Amino acid sequence: MLLPSIEVAVRHAPAADRAELHSLRARTYQVAAASFTRQDQADAAWVASDRALQAAEMAGKPLEVVAGLFRMAHAFMRQQQMDQAEQAAKSAVEVLDPRAEDPACPPEELSLLGAMNLVLAVINAREGNRPQTHAHLTRAEEIAERLGEDRNDFDTEFGPTNVQLHAVSTAVELGDAGLALEVAAEVDAGGLSTERQARFLLDVARAHAQRRHVGEATAALLEAETVAPEQVHDHHLAREIVRDLVQLSNRRVPDALRELAERCAVI
Known part of the structure; x- marks a missing residue:
């Protein structure tokens, strides 16, 4: 209303x-x-x-x-529609980058600039462009260090922790499961929203699934479900991970995974 x-x-x-x-x-x-x-x-x-x-x-x-x-x-x-997404993000970066050169640039503007670089990192990771993915992650990390704290300007949740979460996510997109899990081990996402915490755990599950670690991936999914059950049950990514884990299990699907699959309407 x-x-x-x-x-x-x-x-x-x-x-x-x-x-x-x-x-x-x-x-x-x-x-x-x-x-x-x-x-x-x-x-x-x-x-x-x-x-x-x-x-x-x-x-x-x-x-x-x-x-x-x-x-x-x-x-x-x-x-x-990755081309359109990239165009939208780049147009914002072009506006904000020159303003960020001012040492007195407000933190709200820095948060938006950092968040846009994370968007570009994800886009490039999905396209398999490692150099540009890492370049945008590095830029976002520099901005996060300049801010010195996790913020939530314009609901972006930008800050050092969210940069780490995107380092995990982009590593998974690029197929670097080992790196993703290594970074994830150092992350404390407890201060972020439940949505961001759950998404982080989904990326951890994806990394374990890439390494065929059914038990570890299932545990991450169950933890995500505890944090944000509706998001896990309805998110296309969670369903894809569950489906992949069921296939990896062949006929020996663990009870916990089978029950999760039923709650996600996968089987």
């Missing part, structure tokens, strides 16, 4: 109040886009991120425009 109320308010508010309402509208659509992305509703996420961009432009809020591009890049990635 919030979004329809904001839309009505924008249409009927005095001109002097509209910029503030458009800013609220932009932030609300950003939240909706993030939620749709987590629920694997890529088309709805794209629509929400597009409206967030439009509202941010009407509000005259450049950083909220960039935050909208961040959500749009994620929506494009979920749609497997």
